[in-house]
Amino acid sequence: MSVLLAATSTMHAQTASRPWPVRAVVVTTFEVGKDSGDAPGEFQFWVEREHLDTELDFPAGSHALRTNADHTVLGMVSGTTIANAAASLMALGLDPRFDLTHAYFLINGIAGVDPADASIGSAAWSTFVVGDVAREIDAREAPKDWPYGAFPVGSKAPNPDKVIAVSWSRSNLFELNPKLTRWAFELTRSTKLPDDPVVAAFRAGFTGFPNAQKPPFVLLGDTFSSNQFWHGVTLTRYANDWVRLYTEGRGNFVMSAMEDSGFMAVAERLATAGKLDPRRILLLRTASNYTMPRPGHTAVESVNAPFIGTRLALESAYLTGSPVLHYLVDHWDTTAAHIPGD
Numbered sequence: 001m002s003v004l005l006a007a008t009s010t011m012h013a014q015t016a017s018r019p020w021p022v023r024a025v026v027v028t029t030f031e032v033g034k035d036s037g038d039a040p041g042e043f044q045f046w047v048e049r050e051h052l053d054t055e056l057d058f059p060a061g062s063h064a065l066r067t068n069a070d071h072t073v074l075g076m077v078s079g080t081t082i083a084n085a086a087a088s089l090m091a092l093g094l095d096p097r098f099d100l101t102h103a104y105f106l107i108n109g110i111a112g113v114d115p116a117d118a119s120i121g122s123a124a125w126s127t128f129v130v131g132d133v134a135r136e137i138d139a140r141e142a143p144k145d146w147p148y149g150a151f152p153v154g155s156k157a158p159n160p161d162k163v164i165a166v167s168w169s170r171s172n173l174f175e176l177n178p179k180l181t182r183w184a185f186e187l188t189r190s191t192k193l194p195d196d197p198v199v200a201a202f203r204a205g206f207t208g209f210p211n212a213q214k215p216p217f218v219l220l221g222d223t224f225s226s227n228q229f230w231h232g233v234t235l236t237r238y239a240n241d242w243v244r245l246y247t248e249g250r251g252n253f254v255m256s257a258m259e260d261s262g263f264m265a266v267a268e269r270l271a272t273a274g275k276l277d278p279r280r281i282l283l284l285r286t287a288s289n290y291t292m293p294r295p296g297h298t299a300v301e302s303v304n305a306p307f308i309g310t311r312l313a314l315e316s317a318y319l320t321g322s323p324v325l326h327y328l329v330d331h332w333d334t335t336a337a338h339i340p341g342d
Contacts, residue, residue, distance in 0.1 A: 019099040023072040023329045023336075026050070026321075027089070027107040029080050029259050031063065040311075042109050043077050045318040050075070050325070060091035072329055074098065078259060082227050085259030086266045093270040102336050104280045104328045107263055108321050110313040111223070112256035113287035114236055115209040120199050120290065120309035121216030123320040124223075125185045126283040128251035130243045131172035131261035132226035139234075148238045152245070159241055162248070173246045174264035177279040181220070183341030184282055184324045189218050191323070193316045199309050205294040212290065216312060218320055221254025222247070223285055225261035232299035236291045255285035279339055284321050288313035 028042035035047045043063075046052060052066035052075045062079035078088035093100060113122060139149040143157075151157055154164035163172075193216035206212035224239040243253035260283060271278045288310045293302030307313075328335050 019097055020071050021099045022074050022103040023332055024104045024106060024325055025074045025076060025092070025100065026052075026325065027076050027078060027105060027263070029078050029085065029109045031077050035066065040314055041077075042314060042317065043075065045314060046075050049318060049322070056097075058091070058095075060095075061088045065092075072332075073325070074103075078263075081258055082225065082262035084262075086262035089263055089266045090270070093266065093273075093275045100276045101274070102280070103276065104282065104325075104335070105267075105276070106282050106284065106321050106325055107260065108284040108286070108317045109257065109259070110288040110307070110310060110317070111285040112231070112289050112291040113212075114240065114254055114256075115206050115212030115290045115292060116240075117211050117221055117252070117254045118219055118287060119203050119212050119214050119216055120287045121193055121195065121312035121316050122214075123188075123191075123193065123216070123218045123284060123286045123316045124221035124254045125181050125188075125218075126221065126223045126255065126260075126285065127176055127178045127181045128222040128243065128247050129174040129176070129260040129264050129283065130222065130224050130246045130251065130253075131174070131265075132224065132228070132242070133169065133172050134242075147241075148234055150238060150242075159245065163246060170265070171246075172242075172261070174261065174268075176264075176281055176283060177339065177341070179341035180279065180282060180339055181341075184284075185218065185220050187327065188320045188323055191218050191320050193217065193319060194312055196309075196312055199312060202294075202308055205296075206290070207295055216287075216316055219254070222251040223255045223257050223260050223283065224253050225257055225259065227258060229303070230256070231291060231293075231303035233292045239291065255287070256291050257285055260285075282324065284317060286313040286316040286320070 026046050031041035031043040054067050056065040058065045063077035066075040078085045134150045136150040142149045153169045154166040195215050203213050240253045243251045267278045270276045288307040
């Protein structure tokens with residue numbers, strides 16, 4: 001019997017008695033090949049280093065789940081884009097095999113970073129996720145005083161004084177537990193992240209952006225979640241304005257990503273259904289590229305270049321996220337009932 005079939009049979013037997021009380025779920029968005037032993041995507045280091053050796057059938061998801069020997073940790077690949085992220089997390093949350101009511105969720109993945117805030121390889125813990133539901137006209141058709149062609153639903157131009165509530169449109173704003181996020185940051189802020197001489201030479205070209213020229217580091221910074229692989233100076237300005245607007249100045253755009261608004265929207269619904277505790281969600285994004293080109297280079301050149309920092313970002317995600325995972329799982333006598341930072 002294959003490992004997958006054996007695991008599936010075991011899981012069916014487990015469901016018949018009671019769901020597994022999961023302590024933590026590691027959520028990634030893609031894997032490029034096998035789960036171990038080849039070129040890594042976001043999932044591979046977690047599988048190999050956390051010994052997530054058992055595959056679990058997950059027909060409603062995009063990828064088989066993984067678990068460790070004592071079934072306290074689950075690993076999931078959601079698939080990229082907001083739609084896949086939402087569908088996969090909903091499937092997991094409604095899966096009768098698992099009790100996720102006390103589970104911590106560590107969502108992590110690679111992203112683009114604003115060079116005003118950090119460098120390739122850096123890791124940012126997010127308190128806010130801001131989505132990209134918007135009205136938009138082509139910028140070439142916009143009034144000359146508009147900075148870009150996108151503006152909030154309910155408003156008539158970019159950068160209104162505040163977001164106008166629209167009854168039929170869900171909010172673009174999702175706020176994670178700030179105390180847990182701060183606790184995770186304090187635990188990991190001194191983490192030594194890897195560097196690479198080729199990446200170091202590349203980031204030196206970001207003259208006028210001192211944070212972009214630093215070796216990788218851990219910081220607090222928020223995520224703009226969009227289904228577009230956007231890039232450039234103008235759209236980086238847009239992301240900063242958009243995050244500032246929706247958070248009423250409390251947030252700061254640092255990382256560009258796709259899936260996070262999908263994850264958070266589903267988490268709200270699963271929480272309403274009593275399936276998970278949204279106060280136990282952590283979001284960690286690590287920089288594989290910048291959101292705009294180096295001075296003297298074009299956006300077209302930059303957006304079409306390979307992500308020079310992918311390997312660093314994958315390593316940073318594990319090195320920053322794993323101490324948090326280990327603390328939450330290994331101190332279950334306290335973390336089961338008490339969320340760190342509270």
